[in-house]
Amino acid sequence: MSKDITSRADDYSQWYIDLVRKAGLADYSAVKGCMVIKPYGFAIWENMRDTLDRMFKDTGHVNAYFPLFIPKSFLSKEAAHIEGFAKECAVVTHYRLKNAEDGSGLIVDPDAKLEEELIVRPTSETIIWNTYREWIDSYRDLPLLINQWANVVRWEMRTRLFLRTTEFLWQEGHTAHATRDEAIDETRKMLDVYATFAEEWMAMPVIKGVKTANERFAGAEDTYCIEALMQDGKALQAGTSHFLGQNFAKAFDVQFNTKDNTREYVWATSWGVSTRLMGALVMAHSDDDGLVIPPRLAPTHVVIVPIPKPTPELVERATAIANDLRSKGVRVKIDTDDQNRPGYKFAEYEKLGIPVRLGLGARDLENGTIEVARRDTKEKASVDITTITDHIVKLLDDIQANMLERARAYRDEHITPVDTWDEFVRLLDEKGGFLSAHWDGTGETEELIKTETKATIRCIPLNNPQEAGTCIKTGKPSTQRVLFARAY
């Protein structure tokens, strides 16, 4: 076990914090609730971002950028929207500082008060829809498929590295469509993009579903989501895609001329994922020795460690191997540090979650072998050095697949059908994970269950089988099971 990381069994929450900090993903900053994303963490985020960006563009979207500040009046135009965000907005009231008369330092200049306060965006629907009014006149202007990479601020009362910080990075897609069906298709399409990304890149299986009214995005008609399961049995909402109906079009008066020369409000979607995915990645795969990063997102795939120390001969040999690997698209680092000993380096690279470590020493040169250690299973093998490139290329695919498989097996074991309230309460504490149970469909019952157990309805899975049953809590009739869990 790692020297400086709390074990999951001892304190899961502390384990997560230790990992994020000790592996160099992020750190606390001088600003309450805000974190510094360190180079290694940012490199992983860049890989996520670049991949998603490509996927958005492949589905016809383009990037744009809208202001950080939103006039207060914009936010109040959509009633449900402001209801949801008002309590967590940072507000700019002045635009100048000055030296205090009594020499006590800088103060806000009372003469520099803004006519209208500016809100630091918690999300950009309002500023974007205000802009779309100018951009959309005709059905020929539709669909409008725009994405923005940005930072947003939500003044949460309690924060947690990556999972919930005051400022966070994300992307927000905002699209406008001529018809309801087309907007719903878009909402679902982007949900699929997120699910594909989570599974194929993050090796994290997710459940696609729709939120109940209580859990819906403020201002949406429907909120679709992908829900993932963390190793402590808690669920994590990893991405959302909202069908906004005509709510924002009406609030910002965005109408267009149809082919038939009628005037109609446009239909909207918005969808987003954030740096929260970093937290999900950590909690889905990592272990007591450190991070375990899926190869497709790892900044470094392979590290070559000359043993016991880098001699010219070993480095030359390592460089040849590295160059061959790089020609196959493998990201390789050669450890040329001559201070630390191999054991120390092994532990460090395991902490960083680098998928494959190669050990190359005099013994290997003699035997024509190289030691291959994989991070996900911690298995080590001695491999014929002449076949190492092909071996690694295949191994990286194996690791990616194995990580997904392992996470999926854990997830599947933790979806438990439950039919009685006693069992529901017991399993929440003893097993965790998703509990598949009947629910009477009312917000009141959902709220009651949440108050009593802290479990929420994570989603109603898409293509959910319909079956008659009775609500786990009230015994009233129900037509389908929904997924409950305690969540981050």
Add this chain to the structure above:
RNA sequence: CGGGGUGUAGCGUAGCCCGGUUAGCGCGUCUGCUUUGGGAGCAGAAGGUCGCAGGUUCGAAUCCUGCCACCCCGACCA
């Protein structure tokens, strides 16, 4: 916003209750030697406004007052 905790070297901490030499220890850093296939050893060295501001006292990291900051738990949330 409620409850709890912490603030001493780059990091982690002891000392505080019960005031008294030069604020101790571990990690890390630097130098040297020996080591080196799973977190090396020995020797030496550098590194401190004890969170900030007042107060009590011959004397304050320690006692008193006020302030600030951050973390953790809960309610709110991506």
